[in-house]
Amino acid sequence: MGIVKQVKPLIVKALKDLYGHDSQEADLTINITKPEFEGDYTLVLFSFVKVLKKSPEQLGNEIGEYLVGRHGELFTAFNVIKGFLNLTIADAYWKGFLQSAFNDKNLGHKKPLEKTVIVEYSSPNTNKPLHLGHLRNNFLGWSVAQLLKTSGYDVVKTAILNDRGIHICKSMVAWQRFANGATPDSTGIKGDHFVGDYYVMFGTEHKKEMEKLIADGMSKEDAEKNAPIMKAAQGMLLDWEKGDPEVRTLWQKMNSWVYEGFNETYAKIGSDFDKNYFESETYLLGKEFVEEGLKKGVFYKKEDGSVWIDLTAEGLDEKLVLRKDGTSVYITQDLGLAEEKFQEFHYDQSIYVIADEQNYHMKVLKLILQKLGKPYADGIYHLSYGLVELPSGRMKTREGTVVDADDLIEELKKVAREKTEELGKVKDFNPGELNELYETIALGALKFFLLRVDPKKKMVFNPEDSIDFHGFTGPFIQFIHARIKSILRKESPDHIGGKANGQLLPKEKELIVLLEQYSTIIEQACQDHNPSLVAIYAYDVAKTFSSFYTDHSVLNAESEQKKQLRLQISALTGNVIAGSMSLLGIRVPERM
RNA sequence: GGUCCGGUAGCUCAGUUGAAUAGAGCAACUGCCUUCUAAGCAGUAGGUCAUUGGUUUGAAUCCAAUCCGGAUCACCA
Numbered sequence: 001m002g003i004v005k006q007v008k009p010l011i012v013k014a015l016k017d018l019y020g021h022d023s024q025e026a027d028l029t030i031n032i033t034k035p036e037f038e039g040d041y042t043l044v045l046f047s048f049v050k051v052l053k054k055s056p057e058q059l060g061n062e063i064g065e066y067l068v069g070r071h072g073e074l075f076t077a078f079n080v081i082k083g084f085l086n087l088t089i090a091d092a093y094w095k096g097f098l099q100s101a102f103n104d105k106n107l108g109h110k111k112p113l114e115k116t117v118i119v120e121y122s123s124p125n126t127n128k129p130l131h132l133g134h135l136r137n138n139f140l141g142w143s144v145a146q147l148l149k150t151s152g153y154d155v156v157k158t159a160i161l162n163d164r165g166i167h168i169c170k171s172m173v174a175w176q177r178f179a180n181g182a183t184p185d186s187t188g189i190k191g192d193h194f195v196g197d198y199y200v201m202f203g204t205e206h207k208k209e210m211e212k213l214i215a216d217g218m219s220k221e222d223a224e225k226n227a228p229i230m231k232a233a234q235g236m237l238l239d240w241e242k243g244d245p246e247v248r249t250l251w252q253k254m255n256s257w258v259y260e261g262f263n264e265t266y267a268k269i270g271s272d273f274d275k276n277y278f279e280s281e282t283y284l285l286g287k288e289f290v291e292e293g294l295k296k297g298v299f300y301k302k303e304d305g306s307v308w309i310d311l312t313a314e315g316l317d318e319k320l321v322l323r324k325d326g327t328s329v330y331i332t333q334d335l336g337l338a339e340e341k342f343q344e345f346h347y348d349q350s351i352y353v354i355a356d357e358q359n360y361h362m363k364v365l366k367l368i369l370q371k372l373g374k375p376y377a378d379g380i381y382h383l384s385y386g387l388v389e390l391p392s393g394r395m396k397t398r399e400g401t402v403v404d405a406d407d408l409i410e411e412l413k414k415v416a417r418e419k420t421e422e423l424g425k426v427k428d429f430n431p432g433e434l435n436e437l438y439e440t441i442a443l444g445a446l447k448f449f450l451l452r453v454d455p456k457k458k459m460v461f462n463p464e465d466s467i468d469f470h471g472f473t474g475p476f477i478q479f480i481h482a483r484i485k486s487i488l489r490k491e492s493p494d495h496i497g498g499k500a501n502g503q504l505l506p507k508e509k510e511l512i513v514l515l516e517q518y519s520t521i522i523e524q525a526c527q528d529h530n531p532s533l534v535a536i537y538a539y540d541v542a543k544t545f546s547s548f549y550t551d552h553s554v555l556n557a558e559s560e561q562k563k564q565l566r567l568q569i570s571a572l573t574g575n576v577i578a579g580s581m582s583l584l585g586i587r588v589p590e591r592m
Numbered sequence: 593g594g595u596c597c598g599g600u601a602g603c604u605c606a607g608u609u610g611a612a613u614a615g616a617g618c619a620a621c622u623g624c625c626u627u628c629u630a631a632g633c634a635g636u637a638g639g640u641c642a643u644u645g646g647u648u649u650g651a652a653u654c655c656a657a658u659c660c661g662g663a664u665c666a667c668c669a
Contacts, residue, residue, distance in 0.1 A: 036612085083649085167669085279669090306667065462603080468631095
């Protein structure tokens, strides 16, 4: 339990004992004490001034006296400045924490809660390779799942593969026309890129045909629909829906190429799923909801046969749930999939990692399920994240500004290699070890870059900044980890753990205070579904250690006791960094 | 037009359940490698927290209005 959580009830009791005042822990504002003042944690007094009719100085002094007097083992000193009561926590507490934590392999992990959470993420279309936007989605989903697991939830990671529809038909038509039977094997092109190339070819050809039609006097809109290649794609979609064997075979073949490519990329970035759903298998789901909704009077039918829900009372619009031809729309499928997932996993919470473009859609989904009285409706949570933009604005397929995931990772690996060779610190590594290191650094840089920003906010990806390995980056944190390991390697493990007496120096204490917050940070990040809190924290820890160990030698400490203390601090820092980074899906090297 | 989200240093971002003099990194400038790895450390400089008004002992944070940017409101997914 964090120190702040221990302190709060004591202050609540102090207010009761001293003034007969009833308060809640939530009423207390306790912050870390600013470095320019003496103390570790600070109670803000202003809110009690009016109720208790005392000056802040008087309040601070009385509460401070009470705490130091009654709980001297925890509080050793206090001071009051303006409306702030600065409390000094006993060195014994910090050292006790250090002693119990530095070798704890389970630090930050919680006991099982016996609650199931589904995290759906990634969810790509199967007509082109993964890009930078997918990476943010994947890293976020994976990390949130990891945070939930650590916090004691049973987590099921799922993806929905959008494997049917006009987009894949476009790639298929283009392949028929232009490929001459070429395959990923025959060309040596990775499967998802291979299929994506035909998607691009479709676009190029489509544009050509449109221009011709427009030159012949057709309007742009009509030309778009009437271009022969577009008609072919639409025809193919109909054939697919009819189950035409030839189309289905081609469809299966091209999708299998894509999956092969995806799997390679997923393996590289460490994304994994417990269960894949395929849109081709779920797109007909949800129709029973239409009947149910009509019966319950939640939906209504228009004279043309289409079915709607009126959400105007909720400040939204009227929303179609079934077309007049009886086919279902996107939202209908999602209703069905939510039900399907519930039947299979009986989840307490179902998290959807989807970009904020779909805020409205997700709001509607949850609302409809609530109106239908589904028991799992309240557990639906949209983890909405902002798009990744380039300095020039949004990535656009048509303008060729999409940053490809595989290319980006390769580029980062190259930079990692160049930088590593330049520094020449791991000349004794064999080629396999080197490759692993480059991958660790490259992915560390990329994941950290994408996860350090609050998911809700859209972010800008500047290729030059993002390739930086200095400062607030993954590689910096990895470097500090390697440094710590290097120090610890020079001392045999059973020589760490001796008594660490003596007064804590400011930088020693600063680090321990920070390390002590680890569990609290994880809790917060899990609750907020926000890995950036962990990323910022990991950096803070690394930076603080960096400053600490340049000032104070660990192995050549002033005394054996100091050496023990610092070895323990180093071990704990290493564990906390490794633990934090693993929550982000980032590996940390022993050397770099 | 309705709804929602955002605007903090030149750039990228923290800080937004109200609290002390608004913080990092990058870029710029100064120092520091014979001592645990310089992917580092220490420091300098850089701010009308979009604007205006309000609430409050106290506002980047809450409220209102305005300006700017984005998303969304399809018988698309």
